[in-house]
Amino acid sequence: MKKSLLGITLLALLAVLSGCASASGSGKAEYVYSFNIQPAATHKFHTDVVAPWAEYVEEQTDGRVKIEIYNSGALGNLATAYEDIEGGLYDIGYVSPSASTSTPAYPLTLGDLPFAILDPMDSPKVLQPFIDEFMQDEFEDSIPLAISATDAYQLITTEPVETVEDVKNKKVIVSGKERVQLVELWGGVPVTLGIEENYQALDRGTVDQTTYTAIGANGFRLFEAAPYLTKVDIGATTLLFLMNERAFDKLPDDLQKQFEEDFGPKLSELNSKMYSEGTADALVQFEKEVADKGGRVIVPEGETLAEFRAPAGQIWEDWVKNAEKKGYDNAQEMMDFFTETLEEQGIDSPVD
Template sequence: MKLAKGAKVALLLGMVFVLSACGVGRAANHDGVYELSFNIQVPSTHQFHKEVVEPWAKEVEEKTDGRVKVNIYNSGALGTLSTAYEDIQGAVYDIGYVSPSLHPDTELFPLSIGDLPFGLSAPSDSTKVLTPFIETYMADTLEDVVPIGVSATDSYQLYSKEPVETVEDVKNQKIIASGYQRVDLVGLWDAVPVTLGLEEIYTSLDRNTVNQATYTSIGAVGLKLFEVAPYMTKIDMGNTALFYLMNKRTFEALPADIQTLFEEELAPSLVKMNSDLYGGASAEAIKVYGDSVAEKDGRVIEPDEEALAEFKKPAKTVWEDWVEMANDKGFDGKEMMEFYKKSLIEAGLSLPY
């Protein structure tokens, strides 16, 4: 049934009102309880929900003596990852995380350095390396948001319908990739990068719309990719930085003591929970994946050093292109890259290029 023009406008305004109600300071009118909306991209069955967001929400309520309640919205109910920064800025929801590489044309661009392939893999290393980077290059540039902290996912692997032993096995294949650095790398492998949302990975593999996908091991188990992709190739492409943010007006609406509590205890706790999950559960997730696909004659493939080097070689160009992109955006790309590499060394990590 077609809606009249006036009804359509009324419906749209109603939807905007509902989404806005999930945002800034809504709970200030609920007997002094501040209800904050936290939008995440995974379902409630995912480990990230069960071991990070849900326990953190309980901790917030406990440590604020019930004055703050965090309402969790799963499966991107309030917005996708591709619009996360704008959504948090506009108070579509109060708390969320962004993947900086999905926002290269915003002030988040500098942080996309943390997603360069074959750089950072462990979430705790991402926190150590990227926190000083944020403080040096981004502290005064963020608008309408308050940083909660930075962590990351576990490292990305390659999931496929057929075995992938060498880089030759990805040529001309359609591969799901997110973040412009991984998209560029897939192209340099002479494959065809396909950008899709998390909710589309399983279906696309199942329907043979794509042949392969890059994703984290924990995420792959959470999405049950082992049902549609019987092979995993462990190449440790690097992780995705997760930059946790709160809407600035939401933060400023909170009582001063709660603001301090977030800054000194709750924000660091969220980052630690994230790092503990993705840093500690990756190996187990890979084992689970291997056990699951074994029933279908699938397996986890670990390329030897020579084969792995061929996957890594083209990524040097992605690092060089990042510097040029930073220069084009008005930054000193060389200086930022030198700072980043110095931070990697100080964190006890080796430089891939």
């Protein structure tokens, strides 16, 4: 009888200790969320942004929340990211508004307008006020966690591009209506392919050029297939980080508050900082990688650069017309707010 009572006492004590261990983070997580991203685990977006963020969330919640990262678009590609997150295919992900123009994220394509936002550190300063002003009631089955951007897009090419003339009649991979229009106005032939198809298309000669960021180009080793980079700073690509609403609603109030007030801003901070601070190093790395192939980084200046930027005015005007056709009667108001915010943040607009 005494042995039995002792055994019961020990089991009870172990149960209490087990509960304490779980609460302190050494036990099984209460909430496990999937985070789908397009780059591989070797890409800086994984190593410097998503992985540290996942660790931060786990630490700050004492292990109650665990983030499982799925690389290389394992759970879905960027083209369907908005629908996939809303539908619960995965819990957390990011949307490129320019790749999701049939969704409520469309107004954020303003952030992808040519030569608008060049530094990702400026993206949340400009676009978060825009979301607060125009998009508070737009998201039904997802929760906006953070807004950020990539580093500016450049031209990565198989042959050197010194001027706009070197783009004419060349096949150029590009995404987003406004950037497609830019390549057309340069005289190039736009080709729409997924990020993961860039390398193969350049390597096989299916295309001549691609528009992509320096950090991204290094991450996908595009320099092996296209040893020239022309630094024209077309503009950053907006990244809207979303969380499935049902997954968010499962969290107790204290954890919801952490996601809204801490984890979302932290994700934006990590992403913006990595892409902003990594650009210069990425350009140096690209040039180093292509040195033995005769490749180089080309930096247009003066009138040459102005010629690359010249189509911006028409594209910005057309954005308002296209948005109105989509049913946004306040498109001009959105554009005015966007340009005014750029000015308030000390960001030069390419449009007079």
